[in-house]
Amino acid sequence: MxxxxxxxxxxxxxxxxxxxxxxxxxxxxxxxxxxxxxxxxxxxxxxxxxxxxxxxxxxxxxxxxxxxxxxxxxxxxxxxxxxxxxxxxxxxxxxxxxxxxxxxxxxxxxxxxxxxxxxxxxxxxxxxxxxxxxxxxxxxxxxxxxxxxxxxxxxxxIHSAIEYRLGTRLLKEGAIGKIKEVHSWVAVTGNERNKRLEPLPGAPVPANVNWDLWIGGAPMREYAPCYHPFIWRDWQDFGGGALGDFGCHILDPVFTALGLNAPLTITARNSGINQHIWPTTEEVEYVFPGNQLTAEKTLKVTWSDGGLRPDRKLAKMPDNLELPKSGSLFIGELGNMVLGHVAGPRLYPTEKFTGFKYPKEQGLSHxxxxxxxxxxxxxxxxxFHYAGPLSETVQLGNVATRFCTGPIDSRTGDPLEPKILEWDAEKLSFKNFPEANALLTKTYRKGWEI
Ligand SMILES: NC(=O)c1ccc[n+]([C@@H]2O[C@H](COP(=O)([O-])OP(=O)(O)OC[C@H]3O[C@@H](n4cnc5c(N)ncnc54)[C@H](O)[C@@H]3O)[C@@H](O)[C@H]2O)c1
Known part of the structure; x- marks a missing residue:
């Protein structure tokens, strides 16, 4: 046989x-x-x-x-x-x-x-x-x-959970018409877990930890109790801050519902960044090519974190309601949708959607x-055919966060010369700031190259 x-x-x-x-x-x-x-x-x-x-x-x-x-x-x-x-x-x-x-x-x-x-x-x-x-x-x-x-x-x-499946279905089926703009945000800050700007001094490696393997492909540094477990997220060498942590969750229904793939431009502003840690507060503005689900030829998606979120008035929700701590707000031609992070979709203004029949949807085990x-x-x-481009977009936001910082207007907090990165997805490079291309990748420790 x-x-x-x-x-x-x-x-x-x-x-x-x-x-x-x-x-x-x-x-x-x-x-x-x-x-x-x-x-x-x-x-x-x-x-x-x-x-x-x-x-x-x-x-x-x-x-x-x-x-x-x-x-x-x-x-x-x-x-x-x-x-x-x-x-x-x-x-x-x-x-x-x-x-x-x-x-x-x-x-x-x-x-x-x-x-x-x-x-x-x-x-x-x-x-x-x-x-x-x-x-x-x-x-x-x-x-x-x-x-x-x-x-x-x-x-x-959450991609497979009933909340996001229902939200994306409603958007695809046109419940709020063509989409004019999207805001997505998360309540956490980029250095939430450590609340420090510099690593702690080196310390003896605990006997239970193989530090060499934990570091893997990252540049070797001394062990300190500010990385493993869990709190590595804040450090640029290991994690992606608030956007890296939550972008692939919260931007996922935006991508799925609106069929997004790669942005045309990305720009960012933040509360200050060094070479170690992600910023406390940031805002990243993506512009995507429009399609049959968007109102214009392009679609602006604004990401914010660290306590920033859109003005609640944009949602046209009742006065006694607040936007969720984390989630997305879709502004459509016929109304607005608030999709909280792991929460069901809500349609506003309320009077426009009285009697709206939500279709039955099912959650799946991802x-x-x-x-x-x-x-x-x-x-x-x-x-990965879908998750790759979503993750690229999230990480492009982090590139912009590291690259677009510049002199800030002390009265408004806005960059004096905003840098708008023009992205060529096919060529995997920026069209107008070639010096930002170095931030698309990293140097691997010897023996850990991909
Ligand atoms: N989907 C979600 O809701 C969700 C929630 C939390 C974390 N995450 C993701 O899960 C991943 C892990 O996050 P975490 O919070 O559990 O981190 P963690 O540090 O708490 O846990 C990571 C585990 O992997 C082990 N580990 C580290 N390096 C390793 C290596 N090279 N080989 C084998 N084991 C190794 C650690 O010892 C630890 O047990 C991250 O990518 C994070 O973004 C996802």
Missing amino acids: PTVSRRSFLKNASLTAASVAFPAVVKSANPNSKLQVVSVGANGMAFSDIKNIGAHAAVKYVGFCDIDSQRFDKVDEAFPGTQHFTDFREMYAQLGDKFDAVSVGTPDHMHAKAAIMAMRLKKHVYCQKPLAHTVWESRQMRLEAEKAGVVTQMGNQ WHVWVDACLSGSKTSDG
């Missing part, structure tokens, strides 16, 4: 299953009919993904990797006996053909390395948001997924959508 690789077995099994009934794969007595998954990261959001992906009846976890030996407690309780690893490169090499898919839940600066290595091995990938740490990496994620032909999904799970697609070979709506 010819030998059949696990991969082709799974593919064939799922094709047969798709033509009869999907659960045939799940019910198969062959243990190989399960999707064998590993996780890079075993705690924090990585564990939330592990729990949710692992709740699918057709999933078996076969490896957990974490650089911190004290962070396996939750996975050991939930999936006892699964093998531990410290270095994902060794996990991939050792498990070889014994795994089909990877969930990546590391800090942002390591997403691309872990995910691209996996895709080159033809593994399906679920990768946390933002898809990658830079514009260039976000582009490579899309291209590698295309080349490998694997099933991918970004971990902005994780199971990916597992099902891996098993059936279908495409997800939040695959």
Whole structure:
């Protein structure tokens, strides 16, 4: 009998299953009919993904990797006996053909390395948001997924939740007419977690932490208790500040509903930035090409964070209501929609929408959508073909934040000479400020190049 690789077995099994009934794969007595998954990261959001992906009846976890030996407690309780690893490169090499898919839940600066290595091995990938740490990496994620032909999904799970599905459906169906402008905002600040401008002095590395592997491709620096876990987000070398953290969530319904892809121009202003930390407050203005859903030839989308948000009067909401702390405001020709971050859509002015019948919508498990697609070979709506351009846009905002700062008018807080970056998405470069191109990527520590 010819030998059949696990991969082709799974593919064939799922094709047969798709033509009869999907659960045939799940019910198969062959243990190989399960999707064998590993996780890079075993705690924090990585564990939330592990729990949710692992709740699918057709999933078996076969490896957990974490650089911190004290962070396996939750996975050991939930999936006892699964093998531990410290270095994902060794996990991939050792498990070889014994795994089909990877969930990546590391800090942002390591997403691309872990995910691209996996895709080159033809593994399906679920990768946390933002898809990658830079514009260039976000582009490579899309291209590698295309080349490998694997099933991918970004971990902005609200994409599949009923709130965003209903909001995007209403916008697509024209509930507020063609869209004139969009405002998106988040309440957190870019240096919320550390509330400092410079790193703490170096300290001894805790015995449980492999600092060299945590740093990975970033420039080496001494360990200090202001990075791992969780608070790495504030630092430019590891995270993306408020926009990097929340842009792929909050701009996702804007992209999905309005079919956006790449901006034409980007400009930014902020409360001040150094080479270490993201600013406390920022505003990024994107201009996108218009389409059949927009009122004009172009569409302005304004992002703000750190306490900035649009004037509530724009929404034409009742006087006793406030805009949510985080979310989006869509201004349409026939009315406005407020879509709070993980909240249902609200249409204003109220009197215009009295008696409006909201269609019935369903929420899905974002994780199971990916597992099902891996098993059936279908495409997800939040695959890297979509998540790549969304993440590029988010990271372009961060490039603008680092580049567009200049002398500020002390009375108004506006830049004296606003720099408007003109983007050439095809060429992956700026048309008018070539010196900003260097910020599209980063230098990798030797041995960690992509
Ligand atoms: N989708 C969401 O709602 C959501 C929420 C929180 C975080 N996130 C994203 O999840 C990712 C992780 O964020 P977090 O808050 O859980 O961070 P965290 O620092 O709390 O957890 C990261 C985990 O990965 C481990 N880790 C770090 N580097 C590693 C490496 N090279 N190899 C293996 N393991 C490694 C850490 O030890 C830790 O257990 C980020 O990309 C973040 O943006 C998404």
